[in-house]
Amino acid sequence: MGAASDILVADDSEEKRVLLRCHRDIFIEKILSLRWMMKVNGPLGQDRHHGNVNIRFIGFSAHDILSNLQPRIAASTGAACSSGLPEPSHVLKAIGLSSTEAEASIRFSIGFGTSEDDIDEAVDLIDVTLEKLAAAGLLQSA
Numbered sequence: 722m723g724a725a726s727d728i729l730v731a732d733d734s735e736e737k738r739v740l741l742r743c744h745r746d747i748f749i750e751k752i753l754s755l756r757w758m759m760k761v762n763g764p765l766g767q768d769r770h771h772g773n774v775n776i777r778f779i780g781f782s783a784h785d786i787l788s789n790l791q792p793r794i795a796a797s798t799g800a801a802c803s804s805g806l807p808e809p810s811h812v813l814k815a816i817g818l819s820s821t822e823a824e825a826s827i828r829f830s831i832g833f834g835t836s837e838d839d840i841d842e843a844v845d846l847i848d849v850t851l852e853k854l855a856a857a858g859l860l861q862s863a
Contacts, residue, residue, distance in 0.1 A: 737833050741771040744840060745831050748774055751844045757781075757851050762813060762826055775813070777826045780861045781854060786827060789850040794843050795830040 731737075746766075753759055758779035763769060778786060783798045790796060799810040813823040829843075854860060 738771055741831060741833060741835075744835050744837065745769070745771060745774055747837060748829065748831060748840045748844070751840060752776060752847060755844070755848050755851070757848075762818065763816060772831045774829045774831065775826055776829065777818070777822055778851070779825060781825055781851065781859065783825055783827045785854055785859055786847070786850055789853065790846060793846060795832075796827050797830075798824075798827060 749761055749765070752774075753761070760777045760779065762775040762777055787796060787798065799812075810823050810826065810828075813826055814820070818826070831840075851860075
């Protein structure tokens with residue numbers, strides 16, 4: 722907790738938050754530019770947590786995607802407080818997603834140490850993973 726509060730009150734904390742928001746928005750822009758059907762869950766812009774992006778991969782299972790992405794990308798199907806639970810995210814259900822939509826959604830974490838190169842690498846890896854899953858017949862019609 723002490724280290725977290727030190728970060729919040731540091732002289733460069735606002736600069737770091739601005740950069741974090743910028744990296745988050747770059748990730749969203751790049752991932753949505755891929756040829757796959759995707760949707761951002763939740764609000765965009767200032768109303769979204771700076772280091773959080775939740776993407777719905779329409780026609781895919783989030784668990785199939787994650788099994789191909791981890792441990793190279795910081796991502797999860799739910800909040801850290803619900804890890805190990807097989808149910809769809811209660812937060813995604815609370816914002817109106819169906820169980821199927823929630824089960825196709827992945828939460829990506831972007832941190833102060835994330836670079837644009839990291840974002841490019843993650844987007845490329847996600848694209849390759851989706852191509853692999855589609856080729857294996859794991860893409861359902863939306």
